Amino acid sequence: MLWRCPRCQGPWDLDFHAAPVPLDSLAGRVNSLWRYAEALPLSDPYATLGEGRTPLVPLTDTISAKLDFLMPTLSFKDRGAVQLAELARRLAPRLVVTDSSGNAGTAVAAYCARAGLTCVVYVPQGTSPKKLEQIRAHGAELVVVAGDREATALAARAAADEPGAFYASHVHNPYFLHGTKTYVYELWEDLGGRLPDDIVVPVGNGTLLLGAWLAVSELYGHGLIDAKPRLVTVQAEAVSPLARAFRAGADDLTGSPAAVAPTLAEGIAIPNPARARQILRAVRDTGGTFLTVTEEAIRAAQLDLARRGLFVESTGVACWAAVRETRGPGTAVVPLCGAGAKTGLAGARL
Ligand SMILES: Cc1ncc(COP(=O)(O)O)c(C=O)c1O
Incomplete structure (x- = not known):
C-alpha cells in the first residue's frame, strides 16, 4: 500500500478541512480525544482505549505540565x-x-x-x-x-x-498528526477557549509539534483563538539538526549530516527528520524558537520532576529541562510525554 508521496517520495499530507469545534457543547461528550469529532478525519472508533483528556498541572506560577504519560500505553503517541x-x-x-x-x-x-x-x-x-x-x-x-x-x-x-x-x-502518515493535534485542542478546552503564550514541545521527527501546528492553524483559522501561541521546540544538544538549521536561518536541514552524540533523550534522537522543512516553517510561522538541552540538564530535570511527584521518562523531561530555569514572564505549557517506568531514572544519584 502506498505510504509516501509518489511525486516527491517524501511524507504526504491530508486534504482534510476540520470544522470548528464548538467549545460550549463539549462538556457532555465522550471523555477521550474523540470528543473533538469535527476536527478528526476518522469517526466511530473501534480501537479506542479511552485515550486523551490528560490532566494539566501547574509547576510554577506561569508554567503548567500536561501529563501525557498518563495515556493507555504511557506516552503521547x-x-x-x-x-x-x-x-x-x-x-x-x-x-x-x-x-x-x-x-x-x-x-x-x-x-x-x-x-x-x-x-x-x-x-x-x-x-x-x-x-x-x-x-x-x-x-x-x-x-x-x-x-x-x-x-x-x-x-x-x-x-x-x-x-x-x-x-x-508516525512520520509519513498524516493521520498520526491529526491525532497528536488533539493535545492542543485539549489545552484550548481546559483553558476556556484560550492557549498559553508558549506551547513547548520536544522535537525528534516533530509529530507532536506538527500536530500542534495543525491545531493552532485550525483554531486560528476558525477565529477560535485571537493569536497564535509561539511553538517553542526542544532538542537534545547531542542530536540537534533542526535547532542548527533554524539558527542558520535555513529552510531545510543544511549541508553534511549533523554530528550526533549519545543522548538520554532517545525519543528525540533523530538526525535526519523527514518533515524538517515543515517543522522549521511551523516554528517560524508562530514566531517560535528552538532550545537545546544538555545531558546534565535532562538528568537534573528528571530528578526535579520526580521530587515533585512526577516520574517521567528521560525524553519526556526535555521541555521542562529547557524552560525551568530560563523562562520569561509569559505562560507556557510543557508536555510530560512518556512515563518514567519506561526508562527508569537516567543516571541520577539518589
Ligand atoms: C517521550 C517522547 N517524547 C518525545 C518524542 C518525540 O516525538 P517526535 O519524534 O514525533 O518529535 C518521542 C518520540 O518517540 C517520545 O517517545
Missing part, C-alpha cells in the same frame, strides 16, 4: 497511533508495519492488538528494554535492528513495500 490503527482496520491489511525509537511502536502495537491486526515493530538496538517488553506483551513481532534509527526506518520500509502490508508510520 497513543493520540496518533489510534488514528493509524483505525485507518488500518478500514484498509484490512495482511500486516501492519511500523518503526520507532520505542514509544510509537509500543502505541501502534497496543492499538493493533485492540483492533485485531497483526503487527510487526522495528526498533533500533539500544532501545529501552521496558519498551521492548511492552511491545512484545501486546503481541507484536519485534525486530531489533543492528543499527541506528535511520537503519531501522529503512528496514521497516523494505517490509512495508511487501504486498498486503500497511506502513503505520
Whole structure:
C-alpha cells in the first residue's frame, strides 16, 4: 500500500478541512480525544482505549505540565497511533508495519492488538528494554535492528513495500498528526477557549509539534483563538539538526549530516527528520524558537520532576529541562510525554 508521496517520495499530507469545534457543547461528550469529532478525519472508533483528556498541572506560577504519560500505553503517541490503527482496520491489511525509537511502536502495537491486526515493530538496538517488553506483551513481532534509527526506518520500509502490508508510520502518515493535534485542542478546552503564550514541545521527527501546528492553524483559522501561541521546540544538544538549521536561518536541514552524540533523550534522537522543512516553517510561522538541552540538564530535570511527584521518562523531561530555569514572564505549557517506568531514572544519584 502506498505510504509516501509518489511525486516527491517524501511524507504526504491530508486534504482534510476540520470544522470548528464548538467549545460550549463539549462538556457532555465522550471523555477521550474523540470528543473533538469535527476536527478528526476518522469517526466511530473501534480501537479506542479511552485515550486523551490528560490532566494539566501547574509547576510554577506561569508554567503548567500536561501529563501525557498518563495515556493507555504511557506516552503521547497513543493520540496518533489510534488514528493509524483505525485507518488500518478500514484498509484490512495482511500486516501492519511500523518503526520507532520505542514509544510509537509500543502505541501502534497496543492499538493493533485492540483492533485485531497483526503487527510487526522495528526498533533500533539500544532501545529501552521496558519498551521492548511492552511491545512484545501486546503481541507484536519485534525486530531489533543492528543499527541506528535511520537503519531501522529503512528496514521497516523494505517490509512495508511487501504486498498486503500497511506502513503505520508516525512520520509519513498524516493521520498520526491529526491525532497528536488533539493535545492542543485539549489545552484550548481546559483553558476556556484560550492557549498559553508558549506551547513547548520536544522535537525528534516533530509529530507532536506538527500536530500542534495543525491545531493552532485550525483554531486560528476558525477565529477560535485571537493569536497564535509561539511553538517553542526542544532538542537534545547531542542530536540537534533542526535547532542548527533554524539558527542558520535555513529552510531545510543544511549541508553534511549533523554530528550526533549519545543522548538520554532517545525519543528525540533523530538526525535526519523527514518533515524538517515543515517543522522549521511551523516554528517560524508562530514566531517560535528552538532550545537545546544538555545531558546534565535532562538528568537534573528528571530528578526535579520526580521530587515533585512526577516520574517521567528521560525524553519526556526535555521541555521542562529547557524552560525551568530560563523562562520569561509569559505562560507556557510543557508536555510530560512518556512515563518514567519506561526508562527508569537516567543516571541520577539518589
Ligand atoms: C517521550 C517522547 N517524547 C518525545 C518524542 C518525540 O516525538 P517526535 O519524534 O514525533 O518529535 C518521542 C518520540 O518517540 C517520545 O517517545
